[in-house]
Amino acid sequence: NKQVILKDYVSGFPKETDMYMTKSSIELQVPKGSNGVLLKNLYLSCDPYMRPRMTNIKGSYVESFKPGMPISGYGVAKVLDSENPEFKKGDLVWGMTGWEEYSLVTAPQLFKIQHTDVPLSYYTGILGKLFVCSNLCMPGMTAYAGFYEVCSPKQGECVFISAASGAVGQLVGQFAKLLGCYVVGSAGSKDKIDLLKNKFGFDEAFNYKEEPDLNEALKRYFPEGIDIYFENVGGKMLDAVLLNMKIHGRIAVCGMISQYNLDRPEGVHNLMYLVTKRVRMEGFLVRDYYHLYPKFLEMIIPHIKEGKIVYVEDMAEGLESAPATLIGLFSGRNVGKQVVAVAPE
Numbered sequence: 001n002k003q004v005i006l007k008d009y010v011s012g013f014p015k016e017t018d019m020y021m022t023k024s025s026i027e028l029q030v031p032k033g034s035n036g037v038l039l040k041n042l043y044l045s046c047d048p049y050m051r052p053r054m055t056n057i058k059g060s061y062v063e064s065f066k067p068g069m070p071i072s073g074y075g076v077a078k079v080l081d082s083e084n085p086e087f088k089k090g091d092l093v094w095g096m097t098g099w100e101e102y103s104l105v106t107a108p109q110l111f112k113i114q115h116t117d118v119p120l121s122y123y124t125g126i127l128g129k130l131f132v133c134s135n136l137c138m139p140g141m142t143a144y145a146g147f148y149e150v151c152s153p154k155q156g157e158c159v160f161i162s163a164a165s166g167a168v169g170q171l172v173g174q175f176a177k178l179l180g181c182y183v184v185g186s187a188g189s190k191d192k193i194d195l196l197k198n199k200f201g202f203d204e205a206f207n208y209k210e211e212p213d214l215n216e217a218l219k220r221y222f223p224e225g226i227d228i229y230f231e232n233v234g235g236k237m238l239d240a241v242l243l244n245m246k247i248h249g250r251i252a253v254c255g256m257i258s259q260y261n262l263d264r265p266e267g268v269h270n271l272m273y274l275v276t277k278r279v280r281m282e283g284f285l286v287r288d289y290y291h292l293y294p295k296f297l298e299m300i301i302p303h304i305k306e307g308k309i310v311y312v313e314d315m316a317e318g319l320e321s322a323p324a325t326l327i328g329l330f331s332g333r334n335v336g337k338q339v340v341a342v343a344p345e
């Protein structure tokens with residue numbers, strides 16, 4: 001059983017060598033009466049929240065990984081054997097699993113896959129939900145709750161999204177377009193800008209790495225200001241956005257990926273604009289919106305089937321590619337939702 005192990009707690013920018021591959025033996029049978037299930041992992045999800053889990057920080061909103069143990073995260077898997085009455089051999093499931101070929105899960109945090117007429121890998125991203133008891137997060141629900149519940153959006157408003165081509169950002173932009181908003185996204189490469197404009201239907205998009213002055217760039221796309229900023233990156237982008245918010249604008253703080261690898265977070269200088277422009281800035285965790293999952297599914301499944309929402313995944317091949325793939329999130333190597341395909345379905 002090939003596994004990806006965290007070597008030790010990480011500080012600064014994570015490296016491929018912070019993880020290593022190993023092989024262990026595993027019984028392909030669940031001990032009788034154990035309540036466990038044996039999984040063959042098919043797809044693993046790579047998410048930014050996994051970076052804080054590589055650090056031994058007390059009081060973080062997510063539990064740290066254990067050095068010397070396989071990385072854990074969301075995945076899609078097939079049940080090979082089960083002593084749990086809720087699952088049987090052959091079931092397709094998604095939920096918490098290990099970064100390994102096979103996982104023996106003794107207290108399953110798993111759901112059976114309901115809709116097999118959409119790609120199974122979508123359950124690592126757009127269709128995933130979270131467990132009421134867990135702190136983990138899924139991009140589809142995050143985009144949905146963050147946009148509709150936190151941003152209080154209205155038709156015709158001007159919306160800006162950072163890390164816009166990623167798992168969460170691409171969906172927020174499409175939700176905003178469906179509502180009839182003017183939508184601009186920022187991302188870090190030409191390919192991503194093309195995707196935003198030509199595949200996801202954003203009105204405009206720009207490469208923040210090529211803009212010498214972010215304030216000027218935002219003024220170009222929002223001459224009258226921004227009503228809604230969906231914040232994924234933090235740092236310099238947030239500072240520039242604060243200068244460009246409209247009065248009574250809203251900022252939904254989903255994440256600040258530019259800060260995750262810094263030992264000391266960057267200072268934000270323009271917070272006073274929250275007062276002068278009466279802007280509401282609200283952080284949120286998708287776990288607080290667990291109850292909306294059925295409503296979300298009701299909306300999103302037909303939208304996916306009718307092609308009204310498109311979802312781009314970046315599929316890496318093989319468990320061996322997982323460490324480099326995870327790290328790639330922090331240099332923007334992923335184009336769309338990052339997934340690792342471990343075994344054929």
Ligand code: NDP
Pocket residue numbers: 047048049137138139142163164165166167168169186187188189192232233253254255256257258259284285286287329330331332333334335336337338
């Ligand atoms: P993405 O698929 O967007 O991948 C991360 C992207 O972030 C990269 O592709 C890169 O794109 C961008 N990025 C990386 N480093 C930097 C940097 N230093 N400065 C600017 N951009 C950077 O990830 P997700 O969609 O899964 O997550 C997006 C955000 O949402 C994250 O901040 C995450 O922590 C947060 N999140 C929050 C949740 C909540 O409950 N609040 C739940 C889920 C996610 P680019 O090429 O554009 O730089």
